Amino acid sequence: MLSTDDIRFFVAIAAASTLAAAARALDVTPPAVSQRLQGLEQRLGVQLVSRSPRRLTLTDEGELLLLRGRALLDEAAELTEALQARRGSITGHLKVLAPLGFGRRHVAPTVAAFRSRHPGVSVELELSDRPGRAAAGSWDIMIHIGTLKDSALRLQRLAANExxxxxxxxxxxxxxxxxxxxxxxxxxxxxxxxxxxxxxxxxxxxxxxxxxxxxxxxxxxxxxxxxxxxxxxxxxxxxxxxxxxxxxxxxxxxxxxxxxxxxxxLPPADVVALLNPGRSGRARRTQAFLESLRAGLSPPPWRAARKS
Missing domain, CATH: 3.40.190.290 (D-Maltodextrin-Binding Protein; domain 2)
Structure with a gap:
């Protein structure tokens, strides 16, 4: 039987380039990672990872475990959140991607204030000059400014921006x-x-x-x-x-x-939030954070700055 701890362990393995990198991410020794991985493979009766000195490569069975395992973890998180929501709690983990400058100035303060209001939520904010290049399964909300190429993503408009x-x-x-x-x-x-x-x-x-x-x-x-x-x-x-x-x-x-x-x-560059369709886009914590961000940008603070 697989436990959720087993799945989380393997997801961390899959995200690392080597066993040493996985050990650093898990804050354990490389021998401990190797031993636990071997034990997991023995229990399942399949090889999950092809090992080489320079890189880890998932086997077909490893890819299947990663795909289905992530889905199971998401479902478990949604179930936990739904149960806790019945008593008014907002919980879980939220990963937000944002552009460097805008993220520092307008998203980071909202993240800190949101975490203070909802101590049951952990928030990871990643700032990048190219947030759109992040792996599809690695984020919940992406803040985007300007032309949107992938119209298939669900979006919510946050603020007007010329x-x-x-x-x-x-x-x-x-x-x-x-x-x-x-x-x-x-x-x-x-x-x-x-x-x-x-x-x-x-x-x-x-x-x-x-x-x-x-x-x-x-x-x-x-x-x-x-x-x-x-x-x-x-x-x-x-x-x-x-x-x-x-x-x-x-x-x-x-x-x-x-x-x-x-x-x-010039063509406008509205501020929008893209919601990851595979990462609980309707989760209560996601919507609560978007409401906080929209409130902080309404009216857009830069309009007041131009008039001052």
């Missing part, structure tokens, strides 16, 4: 203010490489007009995958950037940055 073209006052004074999108070809442009988007293709549409959008292919003088770096370059008078409203609102309000081509729209 994108602005902006630069420092000193840069615009020195190089002039662009009047039309095509003028950007004569300017120093800075690109943020994120979400695997075509970041050198900037698309503008006129406000209160039905004219077709104007597309400009820029040749960035500087580029980075870090939004803080890109904004720092703009603040240091290095060129024009396209950035989310949430990131530049305070700088625009304080005059450190100035909008350019303000009579044009």
């Amino acid at each position: 994108r602005f073209l902006c630069a420092s006052p000193a840069y615009l004074k020195q190089r002039g203010v662009p009047a039309r999108p095509r003028d950007l070809r004569e300017h120093d442009c800075i690109a943020l490489r994120e979400n695997e988007e075509d970041v050198t293709l900037w698309r503008f549409s006129r406000k209160r007009a039905r004219s077709p959008s104007e597309v400009v292919r820029i040749e960035p003088m500087l580029s980075s995958n870090d939004g803080d770096v890109v904004k720092a370059w703009a603040l240091a008078d290095r060129g024009l950037i396209v950035r989310s409203e949430w990131d530049v609102a305070e700088d625009l309000g304080a005059g450190r940055l100035v909008r350019a081509l303000s009579n044009y729209h």
Whole structure:
């Protein structure tokens, strides 16, 4: 018979590249991991892992155990949560993925406050410049900003977020203010490489007009995958950037940055939460966290920063 402890042990093995890495994750010695794995295989009468000095590889039987075992653990967690929900408790583990800058500024405080209100929930927050590359089964909620490629994922809109073209006052004074999108070809442009988007293709549409959008292919003088770096370059008078409203609102309000081509729209980049369909997307803790996050973003704090 398999126990839930056996399944959790094997899931940790499957997530590791070597037995030594699994031992570190489980906080035990490598011989202890090897001995327990051998015992598990003997009880089941099958080989679960092909071992080599450099890498662990799951056998077909190991893949089956991993797939069905994860499902069983999820079902057990859902059952426990459903029973505890009857007495008003929110429990379980929640893994949240978020972009680096937005996650630090707006998601991390909500995580801490949520954990204080619900001590029966453990929350793991992972910040990444490419959260979309995370393995499908490794997260419950992913915070996404911008164009969404995989429309099959369930999503909930959290907050409106525009994108602005902006630069420092000193840069615009020195190089002039662009009047039309095509003028950007004569300017120093800075690109943020994120979400695997075509970041050198900037698309503008006129406000209160039905004219077709104007597309400009820029040749960035500087580029980075870090939004803080890109904004720092703009603040240091290095060129024009396209950035989310949430990131530049305070700088625009304080005059450190100035909008350019303000009579044009850029495609919006709303903040949304993607729910993993295979990870208890309707679990009470998931919905409770989303409600907390939405409350913290309503109204969007960056709108107040622009007006201050």
